[in-house]
Amino acid sequence: MTAYETISRVKVVPVVKIENAEDTHNLLGALDRGGIPVAEITFRTACAAEAIEYASKNFPEMIIGAGTVTNVEQAEKAVYAGAEFIVGPGWSDSVAEFCKSVNMLYLPGCVTPTEIMRAMDMGINVVKFFPASVYGGLKAIKALAAPFTGIKFVPTGGVNALNLAEYLAFDKIVAVGGSWMVDGKLVKEGRFDEIERLAREAKQIADSVR
Secondary structure (H helix, E strand, O other): OOHHHHHHHHOEEEEEOOOOHHHHHHHHHHHHHOOOOEEEEEOOOOOHHHHHHHHHHHOOOOEEEEEOOOOHHHHHHHHHHOOOEEEOOOOOHHHHHHHHHOOOEEEOEOOOHHHHHHHHHOOOOEEEEOOOOOOOHHHHHHHHHOOOOOOEEEEEOOOOOOOHHHHHOOOOEOOEEEOHHHOHHHHHOOOHHHHHHHHHHHHHHHHHHO
């Protein structure tokens, strides 16, 4: 099963910010036990590549991606570490070209018609809509989906357990991204049982929609 197929099946992509590489095992284990075998490990911390490499080697049943990728150097590090998909907060020609050259799934941040058209020019038909709550949420996504019938979205930013079902009810949304089930405070306090519970809750909500 490809990264895209798994993301489509699971419908929830936890956006994981790992401050300490030693937390990787417990954090990903909690997500996996909670029924979400997908994680987007962001490049917002210095240990991101290390965490991705550890995850790729020790959780082969999970699909591990790299998030907050803003340049080719980060994309190269992510691929070398074993990432199976790349997520950007915005659009990058160079990252898109790199991902295409290595046949890597790239989910660029696109919130305007112009950005979506640039993605289409590169053969990309699934984009991250970020930050969703700032750029109009579901209403904006529906408006963009009308002229761009071949585009699907992964809204991230402001998505949580309360609005998860509403987003996933729209058939142009492949999955949602979010960090509510992997809150940094929970990780810092070692509350991995709670992360597992929140992951399970998110998966149950997602499965109840479709």
